[in-house]
Amino acid sequence: MNTDTTIVAIATPPGMGAIAVIRLSGNLAISIVDSVFVSNSKSKKLSKQKAYTIHYGSIVDGNRVIDDVLVSIFKAPHSYTGENIAEVSCHGSVVIQQQLLELFVRQGAQMAKPGEFTLRAFLNGKLDLSQAEAIADLIASTSETARRVAMHQMRGGFSNKLAELREQLLKFTSLIELELDFADEDVEFANRNELVALINSILAEINKLASSFSLGNAIKSGIPVAIVGKPNVGKSTLLNRLLNEEKAIVSEIAGTTRDTIEDTIHLNGLNFRFIDTAGLRQTTNEIESIGVKRALNKIEQARIILYLVDAQEEKETILNEVNKIAKKITDSQKLIVLVNKEDKSDSNHVAPVIDELNARNILTIATSAKFGQNIEELQQKLVELGKVDMPENEDVIVTNVRHYNALINTRKSLEEVLKGIHNNISEEFLSIDIREAINYLGEITGEISNEEVLGFIFSKFCIGK
Ligand code: GDP
Numbered sequence: 001m002n003t004d005t006t007i008v009a010i011a012t013p014p015g016m017g018a019i020a021v022i023r024l025s026g027n028l029a030i031s032i033v034d035s036v037f038v039s040n041s042k043s044k045k046l047s048k049q050k051a052y053t054i055h056y057g058s059i060v061d062g063n064r065v066i067d068d069v070l071v072s073i074f075k076a077p078h079s080y081t082g083e084n085i086a087e088v089s090c091h092g093s094v095v096i097q098q099q100l101l102e103l104f105v106r107q108g109a110q111m112a113k114p115g116e117f118t119l120r121a122f123l124n125g126k127l128d129l130s131q132a133e134a135i136a137d138l139i140a141s142t143s144e145t146a147r148r149v150a151m152h153q154m155r156g157g158f159s160n161k162l163a164e165l166r167e168q169l170l171k172f173t174s175l176i177e178l179e180l181d182f183a184d185e186d187v188e189f190a191n192r193n194e195l196v197a198l199i200n201s202i203l204a205e206i207n208k209l210a211s212s213f214s215l216g217n218a219i220k221s222g223i224p225v226a227i228v229g230k231p232n233v234g235k236s237t238l239l240n241r242l243l244n245e246e247k248a249i250v251s252e253i254a255g256t257t258r259d260t261i262e263d264t265i266h267l268n269g270l271n272f273r274f275i276d277t278a279g280l281r282q283t284t285n286e287i288e289s290i291g292v293k294r295a296l297n298k299i300e301q302a303r304i305i306l307y308l309v310d311a312q313e314e315k316e317t318i319l320n321e322v323n324k325i326a327k328k329i330t331d332s333q334k335l336i337v338l339v340n341k342e343d344k345s346d347s348n349h350v351a352p353v354i355d356e357l358n359a360r361n362i363l364t365i366a367t368s369a370k371f372g373q374n375i376e377e378l379q380q381k382l383v384e385l386g387k388v389d390m391p392e393n394e395d396v397i398v399t400n401v402r403h404y405n406a407l408i409n410t411r412k413s414l415e416e417v418l419k420g421i422h423n424n425i426s427e428e429f430l431s432i433d434i435r436e437a438i439n440y441l442g443e444i445t446g447e448i449s450n451e452e453v454l455g456f457i458f459s460k461f462c463i464g465k
Contacts, residue, residue, distance in 0.1 A: 001451060003083075003120055006032060007112035008104045010097050011464035017092035022100050023464060024109055025117055029084040032107045033071055036060055046086070051075035059088070061103055067096045081117050082124030115461025119454065122446060128159050129446025129457065133400055136461050137220065144269035145219050145390050149397050158396050158403075159445050161209070165202050166441045172198060173434040179427045192421055199414050199421075206414070209398050210407045214332075215389055216399035218303055222264045222273030223386045226298040228325075229308030234340040238308065238369035239263075239274060245375070267379050270386045275301050299328055304385055306378075308338045311345035311366065315353050326362060334385045335362060342366040342373060402457070406443045413437035 006026025012019070024032060034046040039057035046055060054072045058065045067090045074085040090096050105111060115136070122132045134153035141147040152158075175190035218224060227235045242265055263274045275298050299305055307325050309318045322337055329335045337357055342350050350366050357364040363381060367374045391397055398404055413436040420430050442448040 001119070001123065001454070003123055006109045007116055007120075008032075008101060008109035009112035009117070009464035010101060011087070012092070016094055019089050020092045020097045022088045022090065022097065022104070023117065024086045024088075024104060025079070025081045025083045025112075025120060026109070027084060028108055029086045030073055030075075032104055032109050033059075033086040033088060035107050036103055037069075037071060038065075046071060046073060049073055051078065059090070059100060059103065061099070066099050066103065067091055067093075069100075077124065080126065081120040082126045083120060112463060113458075114463050115458030115465060118461060118465055119458045122454075127154075128156075129449060129454075130158050130162075130400070130403065130444050131156060132446075133402075133457060134158075135465070137399060139462065139465060142264075142266065143219070143222075143271045146271070146399075149216065149219055149391070149399060152394055152396070153399070157394060158398075161205075161396050162441050162445055165205060166438055168198060168202065169434055169438050169441075173431050173438065176427050176431045176434070180431070183427075196418065196421055199417055203411060203414050206407055206411050209396060210404060210411065212396070213398040213401075213404040213407075215391075216397040217401075219390070219397065220399040222271035223304060223389075224275050224302045225272050225304045225306060225382070226275050226295075226302035227306045227308065228295045228298060229340075230310070230321075233308040233310045234369040235308055238306070238338070238340065238367070241369050241372060241375055242274075242379075267386075268383045270383060270390070272304070272382060272386065296328065299325075299333075303333055303389070304382065305329060305333060305335045306338055307335060308340045308369075311339045311342045311350050311353075315349070315356070318353055319356060322357060322362060326360075334388075336378070336381055336385070337362055337364040338369075338378065339364060339366045340369055343368040343371050403444045406440050410437050410440040413440060 004027070006024055006028040008022065008024045011021045011023040030047050036059050037046055037055075037057050038060050039055060044055065044057070049055060051074055052072075054070050056068070056070055058068050060066065070089040072085075072087040072089070074080070074087075076083045079085045088100060090100055101111075115132075118127075118132050118135055121127055122129060127135075131154050134150045137150035138147065138154055141150050172190055172195055176195075178189050179187060227239055229235055243263065245265075265272050265274075276294070305325075307322065309321060313321075318339070326335060339350055339353055354364045354366055365374050365377055365381065367378060369375070398407065413433055417430060417433045417437065420433055439448050443453075446454075
């Protein structure tokens, strides 16, 4: 990985804005800008200026002034990347941005790849890998909880926890490896009972972290919600209503697009993601048995299940159906029953159904997906149920599948260690297993990494970060 070059990218979103920022990082960052920068006093040279200062002037291409700009200067090693950085704030015209970019490239800068600034920060030891990933999560966060969890990880909450675990293991393995040096003398520096106790306590920590992933995933990608019920009860109508209300709210905020998170809604700082909505919108004559299978599969993946019944059905039919579904719900899941098409049914018919279900502790709302009746109440309930799981404190939550996999591998290695101790295996093999666990933990923070993994992680960043 070549970090000798100076890289450049537009750091602000594509398109027009009030201002745009073009960022350069590398040895020549400041001098490249300097070569096309003219200050009011003419004689001012950026390279002669102190770090962490801002300078007003023009960027010129020969005799032509492209724009009046502000240039911020950061000097190695005290910058985001650990290298020299110049940030040029220009007017937000697309033409200006493009011309400045081209000019800087002509002066010797290279176009940055996605995530290359942060990659350099990692390679220069400014942050570890999990912190770098947290920065991408932070930028992508669209809910308050996702922001908070990413922020905590970026500030090293997760890294510190892992460093603690790694250190404890390292201490022990070095004692065991010391025993190897005294192999003939049958000494035991590392007390095996203590080692077992340590591994068990580390396993407990790892398990706690690994099990937080399901919640972490819900925080990052949205709380998974399944909409289920028999054909024609109004599932797609409900989905469209929820999504359209979201679109109506969001489109009031100029410049936001929802294209990428099509089936996600945002309510009170939480994101909800509807599962398998493609199937919902298909109005095919699905064979019932396939439909049921698909519904069960959806329920399994969900944290919240919206179960729709038709308000026109007989009370007993509805109660039976809901009973069946309620049995499939696990402790970590939540069920909301919607007695839909209430507009088509008599309130004398609907009210007893609702009362009966509520008496059975099943959260039930009478809705009309078509006319919007009680949809607000449903949204409130979604928020209430979604909030229950959300972390209040600064607990470490695993949100990244790469981290999750590394934790699972760590767990496997530690279980091997326990087995090894139990079977009295030699120090040599014991130390190999412990080292393996240590390496898996190190993969998360990037103590152990390779170019392929790094390439994969940083390619998912935006350009300019
Ligand atoms: P799905 O098969 O469960 O997805 O059901 P749809 O959403 O396709 O709805 C089936 C039919 O019921 C459509 O004609 C909808 O317009 C209608 N529908 C859905 N919800 C309501 C409602 O709350 N009230 C009334 N009157 N009709 C509804």
